[in-house]
Amino acid sequence: MNSKRSVVANAGDKGTDTEQRPLRARDGLSEQDHLEILKQLYLARYFDVRLIKEKRRGRLRGTLYSSHNQEAILVGTLYGLRPSDWISPIHRDMPAFFLKDLRGNWDNDDRMGMSIGEVCAQVWGRATAPGRARDNWSHIGDASKGIICSTSMLAGTIPVAAGVVYDAKLKGEDTVCLTYNGEGSTSQGVFHEAINFAAIHKLAVVTIIENNQWAYGTPLELGSPVEDVADRAKGYDIPGLIADGQDVLDVLDKTMWAVERGRAGKGPSLIECKTFRAYGHGDHDDDRAAKYRGADEVEKGRSRDPIAVFKKYLVEKGILTKAEAKKYSPEGKHANETTDEDFPPDVVDIMKKGVEFALDSPLPEASEATKWVFAEPRR
Amino acid sequence: MNSKRSVVANAGDKGTDTEQRPLRARDGLSEQDHLEILKQLYLARYFDVRLIKEKRRGRLRGTLYSSHNQEAILVGTLYGLRPSDWISPIHRDMPAFFLKDLRGNWDNDDRMGMSIGEVCAQVWGRATAPGRARDNWSHIGDASKGIICSTSMLAGTIPVAAGVVYDAKLKGEDTVCLTYNGEGSTSQGVFHEAINFAAIHKLAVVTIIENNQWAYGTPLELGSPVEDVADRAKGYDIPGLIADGQDVLDVLDKTMWAVERGRAGKGPSLIECKTFRAYGHGDHDDDRAAKYRGADEVEKGRSRDPIAVFKKYLVEKGILTKAEAKKYSPEGKHANETTDEDFPPDVVDIMKKGVEFALDSPLPEASEATKWVFAEPRR
Amino acid sequence: MSAVIAEGTQTVNMLTAIKQALFEEMEREPGMVCIGEDIGILGGAFGVTEGLQDRFGAERVIDAPISEALIVGAAVGMSMRGRPVMAEMQFIDFISCGFDQIVNNAATMHYRTAGKVSLPMVIRGPSGGYGGGGPYHSQQNEAWFAHSPGLRVVCPSTPSDAYGLLKTCLRDNNPCIFYEVKELYRKREIEEQIPGGDYTVPLGKARIAREGSDLTFVTYGNMVYFCLEAAVKLAEEGIEAEIIDLRSLVPLDDEAILNSIKKTNRVIAVNEAPMTCGFAGEILARVNEYAFEYLDAPPARVTRTDTPVPWVKPLELAVLPSVDDIYEAAKRAVNY
Amino acid sequence: MSAVIAEGTQTVNMLTAIKQALFEEMEREPGMVCIGEDIGILGGAFGVTEGLQDRFGAERVIDAPISEALIVGAAVGMSMRGRPVMAEMQFIDFISCGFDQIVNNAATMHYRTAGKVSLPMVIRGPSGGYGGGGPYHSQQNEAWFAHSPGLRVVCPSTPSDAYGLLKTCLRDNNPCIFYEVKELYRKREIEEQIPGGDYTVPLGKARIAREGSDLTFVTYGNMVYFCLEAAVKLAEEGIEAEIIDLRSLVPLDDEAILNSIKKTNRVIAVNEAPMTCGFAGEILARVNEYAFEYLDAPPARVTRTDTPVPWVKPLELAVLPSVDDIYEAAKRAVNY
Numbered sequence A, B: 001m002n003s004k005r006s007v008v009a010n011a012g013d014k015g016t017d018t019e020q021r022p023l024r025a026r027d028g029l030s031e032q033d034h035l036e037i038l039k040q041l042y043l044a045r046y047f048d049v050r051l052i053k054e055k056r057r058g059r060l061r062g063t064l065y066s067s068h069n070q071e072a073i074l075v076g077t078l079y080g081l082r083p084s085d086w087i088s089p090i091h092r093d094m095p096a097f098f099l100k101d102l103r104g105n106w107d108n109d110d111r112m113g114m115s116i117g118e119v120c121a122q123v124w125g126r127a128t129a130p131g132r133a134r135d136n137w138s139h140i141g142d143a144s145k146g147i148i149c150s151t152s153m154l155a156g157t158i159p160v161a162a163g164v165v166y167d168a169k170l171k172g173e174d175t176v177c178l179t180y181n182g183e184g185s186t187s188q189g190v191f192h193e194a195i196n197f198a199a200i201h202k203l204a205v206v207t208i209i210e211n212n213q214w215a216y217g218t219p220l221e222l223g224s225p226v227e228d229v230a231d232r233a234k235g236y237d238i239p240g241l242i243a244d245g246q247d248v249l250d251v252l253d254k255t256m257w258a259v260e261r262g263r264a265g266k267g268p269s270l271i272e273c274k275t276f277r278a279y280g281h282g283d284h285d286d287d288r289a290a291k292y293r294g295a296d297e298v299e300k301g302r303s304r305d306p307i308a309v310f311k312k313y314l315v316e317k318g319i320l321t322k323a324e325a326k327k328y329s330p331e332g333k334h335a336n337e338t339t340d341e342d343f344p345p346d347v348v349d350i351m352k353k354g355v356e357f358a359l360d361s362p363l364p365e366a367s368e369a370t371k372w373v374f375a376e377p378r379r
Numbered sequence C, D: 001m002s003a004v005i006a007e008g009t010q011t012v013n014m015l016t017a018i019k020q021a022l023f024e025e026m027e028r029e030p031g032m033v034c035i036g037e038d039i040g041i042l043g044g045a046f047g048v049t050e051g052l053q054d055r056f057g058a059e060r061v062i063d064a065p066i067s068e069a070l071i072v073g074a075a076v077g078m079s080m081r082g083r084p085v086m087a088e089m090q091f092i093d094f095i096s097c098g099f100d101q102i103v104n105n106a107a108t109m110h111y112r113t114a115g116k117v118s119l120p121m122v123i124r125g126p127s128g129g130y131g132g133g134g135p136y137h138s139q140q141n142e143a144w145f146a147h148s149p150g151l152r153v154v155c156p157s158t159p160s161d162a163y164g165l166l167k168t169c170l171r172d173n174n175p176c177i178f179y180e181v182k183e184l185y186r187k188r189e190i191e192e193q194i195p196g197g198d199y200t201v202p203l204g205k206a207r208i209a210r211e212g213s214d215l216t217f218v219t220y221g222n223m224v225y226f227c228l229e230a231a232v233k234l235a236e237e238g239i240e241a242e243i244i245d246l247r248s249l250v251p252l253d254d255e256a257i258l259n260s261i262k263k264t265n266r267v268i269a270v271n272e273a274p275m276t277c278g279f280a281g282e283i284l285a286r287v288n289e290y291a292f293e294y295l296d297a298p299p300a301r302v303t304r305t306d307t308p309v310p311w312v313k314p315l316e317l318a319v320l321p322s323v324d325d326i327y328e329a330a331k332r333a334v335n336y
């Protein structure tokens, strides 16, 4: 089973629409924004690294679907959002839940989401988790925070996103909803039904496809006849952009283009972010993945660490000196090889506080198990 | 609700593939083939006309989904098939069940399907119907006849077609399966799942879309963001052809192109046949349809009767004289306005025998109602 | 084209009662949205939503693509932001195409968010056999949903119950599957006046459709009328059957069932769905649990055979419960 | 990488037994095809199909896209031409995404074609709770399918039953939903030798997992072991429970249930699915119908509460049946 899959190296610019691209979102970023974005990349990485280690030590239940090597997608898609915007992250997107809340100054809007403490509480299965740990890991959400609580069923949040945006539109709001999906999930029927509806009603649903080339043990070419999953967009006459998933600013540019287009009432977009899954599908799959994926493929796929790519850019732009860029260097390292010294202290500290919050939190009580099956009537 | 829908007038040639088109299938037709095709068009029309009248007189149970004005699609798609090929007609395709069995000389192959008597037995709910009338009207099939028995759930036979062709491929057979669908049905999730799979495995599934501009009471633009439903093909990088659904030879050409392509192992195609629904969705909807569709639209949509279009061609080609062409002229007439004199006597006779067979057949017995829930083990 | 009927002045059929409830709730809740196939321009396959789009506009009365999973999922998205949604299945049989979104997403959202998100949504659609619909236009598939915790499951049998329960469900904060027996839509004999005022019917309260002392029929939907007919036959023999019309299956009025059995000591559960794991079986299971000591005869059920619903009349009638089936089950119970 | 074990020479766990059956049937039926997500290159999420693609090739062991409806529909298409098909659901929970194709298409094909078309297909997948899987990796949703006429529904509890029943189902000519309790896949205590020869287990025959005279547990899957544990506790008090492991729910071995109740006069049905309209309820309903006169105590059931299965341990255990729940229900029955 050898493939000619395009990996991140070929990521380019491609869209099915012919509308002119607006100014690049990156042009509006201040120096502080750049540093904030770097910090968020570190934090996303550190969160994952820390959990991988906890998991190895047997301290966590459930499965960890590492977002290692895919962090630029999360940071880049979220950085430009407004508080009123919605998201629906899935299994590989754990950092998204708190990244939505890390305040940048993009567009002078505050954003909102969950605190890192709440997300840690979820991972550790505590009562302070957003859903009191009734479902695992990424299955959390809260309407008041603009986050759809997903089920396990892949692509299942896209119709919900369409409903959220339809609702907002009726209220005269210009809310955008970003849904996250693996390339494998684009084969689900409901993906088609929902994007079709969003296209008909010009709903600002932006479907982010993290094309990491593998869906569990199934390579792209067995899940999709098109190498560029962005081509799925053509069936609906909506833009299908390809972003370099390793380049946070390319992801930001393309996301914000689609987001602003959506806000302007022009409808949904699909953004394929080319990337590569660093480890196994979940932590339980690391050993097998080492067998079903060639070492070459893995090496090549991990060769453009998003932290390295962004740092290089910052140095070129003169925002960081070479020495500053070198100071904290988790890039290119396996999670197990990194130490806290590889990360900025404030990042380590944010996570530390999150974990502390979780560990200080009580477990849910058995007595609440039959609560909240039904809600009280509206009135 | 006014629309800029393309109606049959704009039907053109369009495909997503760049492969060269083979010789036109029509070029291989003998004079006799042409006359046979005309006969089949008459027969399809007469079958429908007769049933419309029976229905009005209250002699039939269930709903009649008229194929009036769409007959060229059925005749054109079926005329070139081989005995080993499969089809899965749906509600609006009743004549397909027996047209598959009317012997033409295309490619010197015999074809097979159901007899018109069996189909009539189905309509009249008799025990001689292929499924002993356990489900209604178009819900009949038989593996031995290469016909998938559909459920009511639209697009639900496409995955089955993929399975049929996969099975044949494994056996080294070059079977093609044609599935029939309305344009409205292309919004079902399973449509996407099945075509995606067929495209991945290069299965000879040819999806015929009868785009008659309306799905029950819903116009095309509320069911699809693309005016040319053929564009759905682009998401799978498969050919999406547009045929003039009023022109039996255009349908034949494009179908046979896709069929031969499929036989050659190059995978599935989608063929959108532009047409227009002559009456209401079903006979129960005729009165309402007259309200929700403008008279102009209906008049325009019915302005190119497939029998007239084909006759004109035959006269131009010198196969029919003008006088011969005029002799039997149901074209352009409402079913209720036609009489048996509008049809060739052999056509009337074929149908007459079919109806007789039905009426001579017994009703299924109540005692068989609980039979065939389960099959006997294979051995 | 108004569906509004002057209060309490005329008798209406069930279809009109449902239409009326929809119009009134759309009026009352300016945020409410309806979504479904052909519900707008056409006014619905059965005409339940006729005039609704004219009155409330195409944004609030959405003609959806033929995409049941989308319809349910979008209803979840809208309702999770507080907007009441009515989602129509053109026939309740097609609910299978949106099944995952219902049982795994809608049903469990409140639970999974520990009460933070509620979904005021009603999925309603025409159901039931006896009309010659065949396997895909005859289903009463309520048991699938009764077995999926987090859903209300409702099936009224009279115009005023349909009216009052639909209102209650639309004002509830939970996803609901609302079965409308299509054979009852236009049934003349059951036309009635809708009580005036802001009439609603509570969930989880059964209705005594007939009082009796000798045995209890527990049923709902169209089967209420079959039981009534059987009861007339039984009465001729001096056997007085009580009929409990459950109206809502989830929540279920266990108390009404228990009270009746205390009196009659015999119970027959009737549903038109297949036997195995159907709701009639659930009634029997519960009766065992809380009324065993009051039983003078084995609790029994009358249901469809475990087959699809065939199209042709003699077969359709052979698999669906008949008045005779019910009558005979009752006789067996009484003669036990 | 062969899964083939020397006949009858070693004990195997349930997962190996199932794998073995698959290998042997693929060998025996050169036409047989397997289709599912990640079953080929990966060898399945749980490794059930490990080595299968190496041995039989990618054409017969298909790595499908994440498209459950396609998987089922394609299996229908292949099997309607006589080809036996095993379709895997990665977790049985995801079967909801292929629901329509199962209940409306596969289940009824034989019926609708008046016996002309048969579908030799088995849909199998890992099921059940107690593993901390949360709402979407813990389901035992067999009742949905037991309520959908035309499907075999099977759930074995021992390696040799899994082996013998999977073979029977693959050789049957009907669509089958085959539940593999994942908590039993690698359970050491239940490892056993697979009988030699062409060993199969018939459908519709229950297994007596324990003989007893005082009450009958009717159950299947993982609950068999919970009942066994409860039986040990009960035995300490001199109460001897008989345990009927149904193995196949459709068809059901009513006779075995009846015979046991004739002896014990008390019955407790146990399933780990939600209570309402679950299979335990179905057992109670049937018991009423054919064993009422033998009952000395109300038939009872022990089930999951009518909730999803929550993730965190204390909550998960609170909603699922426990050995204590079963023990107490038995005591109540005995002390009635």
Ligand SMILES: Cc1ncc(C[n+]2csc(CCOP(=O)(O)OP(=O)(O)O)c2C)c(N)n1
Binding pocket: A091, A092, A152, A153, A154, A181, A182, A183, A184, A185, A186, A188, A210, A212, A214, A215, A216, A277, A281, D037, D066, D068, D090, D094, D097
């Ligand atoms: C409907 C459904 N089917 C199957 C699964 C099991 N499953 C979980 S993740 C996964 C692979 C997903 O691949 P992809 O969408 O590419 O995302 P990635 O894990 O690569 O980020 C599968 C098959 C599921 N969650 N939902």
Ligand SMILES: Cc1ncc(C[n+]2csc(CCOP(=O)(O)OP(=O)(O)O)c2C)c(N)n1
Binding pocket: B091, B092, B152, B153, B154, B181, B182, B183, B184, B185, B186, B188, B210, B212, B214, B215, B216, B277, B281, C037, C066, C068, C090, C094, C097
């Ligand atoms: C899954 C599903 N949903 C809804 C229906 C009800 N229904 C039957 S035909 C129809 C309209 C079909 O329109 P189209 O596909 O364009 O075919 P046409 O009738 O125009 O030929 C609808 C909604 C159905 N049969 N199946």
Ligand SMILES: [Mg+2]
Binding pocket: A182, A183, A184, A210, A211, A212, A213, A214, A215, A216
């Ligand atoms: Mg992937």
Ligand SMILES: [Mg+2]
Binding pocket: B182, B183, B184, B210, B211, B212, B213, B214, B215, B216
């Ligand atoms: Mg149409």
